[in-house]
Amino acid sequence: MFTAPNRNNEGSSVLGAVFNLTKSIVGAGVTGLGGAFASSGGLISVLGILFFGLLSKLSFDLLIELSIGSTLPHQTSSYEALGYAAAGATGRNIVVICKGLYTFGSMVAYMVIVKDNFASAATHLIGRTSAGMNGKDSSIVQGILLDENASTILISTLVILPLCLMRDLKPLEKFSLTGILTILSVIAIVIYLYVTTDSRVHDSGYDSRATAAYVHWFQIRSGLVRR
């Protein structure tokens, strides 16, 4: 979704496009799905993810199929062009508004994630290695990192803003695979913690294993739906 447009005869292979599209689909939100499982139920959540994955794939294919079949001069130029072909200026404007709101909301949410996670992690890591620093240096650095707002401003100014000032995404295309490997690394850490954490602490109070299995996997909970 966010790959730079190809304006010449060069282009990605199928594998390159797979990495780009996968990176576009997978976001930081996958780390919060465990809570959704707890709210809704194990098996029903698994089936839900599978179902909506399939539905999304059908939708992706439908969009491209419509764009290829459209009679616009730039057939596959954009979602906005497709909206214009289907419903004129109204269709284009609706697409523009939805995309604008979604991307803006995503940007705010990403900043919140940086704020919630970077400061605490950096503080802990700096604290663990502060034996190599003298007391004054470590306290200044920790002082900055302890403040969520200061550390967020720091990393967004030094790292994020320079990347944002680029005019196109070609330099970032190379990082699609890096992004996927990063999220896989996070998942590997989650799996490692599963193996090393005693989950029986959170798995008590059931009469039998059968009851526990039912509650964990087969029970469908109301979640956000009020009875």
Place this chain on the structure above:
Amino acid sequence: MHLTFESLRPDIRDLTHWKLVSSISTLIATAIALLAAVFVYMTFWLDAKSSMFALYPSSIAIDIAKILLTFMISLTYPLCLLACREILIVALMTTATAITTRATYKSRHPTIQESSEDDETTTLLRLESVEGTPSTCQRSWLLVGQERQLTRGYHVLITVSLWGVTLFLALVAPSFGDVLNLVGCAMGTGKITTQRPRLQCFASNSSLVLTAIAFILPAVFSFLLLGYNHKAAFILAVGCPVGILGTYFSFVKLVTDARGNKLSL
């Protein structure tokens, strides 16, 4: 989707290869989502929450995971900003063109009445045949030969403005729920890793905006372009109610929690 499709080499830029790309990508993304969800769930069972990193005791592994997540977001945020910037540029250019073309047309043809069904594009097309094209004004803002690239000054201004506004909104997190209400955007198909319940409430499992982009609009456009077809009907019939209901119940939860926990607004 379109940008990824256009990124394919010309010899493989067709529907068959696209379906292969989308199938593999969706499969990998689904597998990643399931892996993350299932192992967190199996660690904490019913105690699992959306703020995954808050569940685990502090350790080097968790700190590394948080840093990796921050690194990934540092690479993803610019992509979102670029998309948002392009949308803003298109919207601003279209609006500016419409205003200037109408003004120019009326000044040159004061006796001709515009059709009540005239839209911006029709006006633009009409004026393309008129001496002194309507794009003179916008050309001073755009790079030569580019439709979506502003000159350096405007490029920096719009980029820094977008970045600054989103940073500000993230920093004033106690009002985040209201901000998202105002912009009308509940976050996507997952939940944000945050320790703030108010953000949890709002970061629902479905989003009206995302549902519109992913399911409603493709189905509606398909109906308009191709007429009724089963695939589009299925996408609309399933995606639309889930998106609307999910957003509704998430909003109800947000309001309930706001009243119950006395969230600052």
